[in-house]
Amino acid sequence: MELGVGTGLVAEKLIKKLPEIDFLGIDFTESMLLKARQRLGKNVALHHENVLTMDLERKFDAAFSNGGVWNFLDKGETEYTFFSHLVKVQNIIKSFHNVANHLNDAGKLIFSVQGVHKDYEQTLSNGITYSQKIFPMPHDKFEKHYIFS
């Protein structure tokens, strides 16, 4: 089960590599799911759910999040920071309880590790320039702006 499947980029690679798995993705953003549906086709299970409230009435061997609901940021020098789209700590705890309820006894919750968020700019193939800018906020939080020009 992928938590925060987004537009299905990682799901697509995973299903290609392991076609035998029974994959299911959830996301609470309908526009992202629409893209995922176009990418993955109608045979892949995609559910419009919030990880905090989902009740899928089944259990999984593994759940993972890649830049989805939670992540680890690699700050270098073997220092990692936990990062979540869930802003309140009590919601992070609640989300873990809810995921645990969807896992088999030996089920695993897997997080990806990504680099720290930083400012950068890149020209896309269609001539559009993508840039992102990070605005630090109190309590280790930040706001990220995406700019297309």
Ligand SMILES: C[S@@+](CC[C@H](N)C(=O)[O-])C[C@H]1O[C@@H](n2cnc3c(N)ncnc32)[C@H](O)[C@@H]1O
């Ligand atoms: C950066 S995208 C992840 C993309 C995807 N995992 C990939 O690697 O291609 C983050 C996604 O997590 C979803 N998300 C964040 N919080 C969520 C929550 N509480 N429940 C469900 N989806 C959530 C967002 O809607 C967004 O689509």
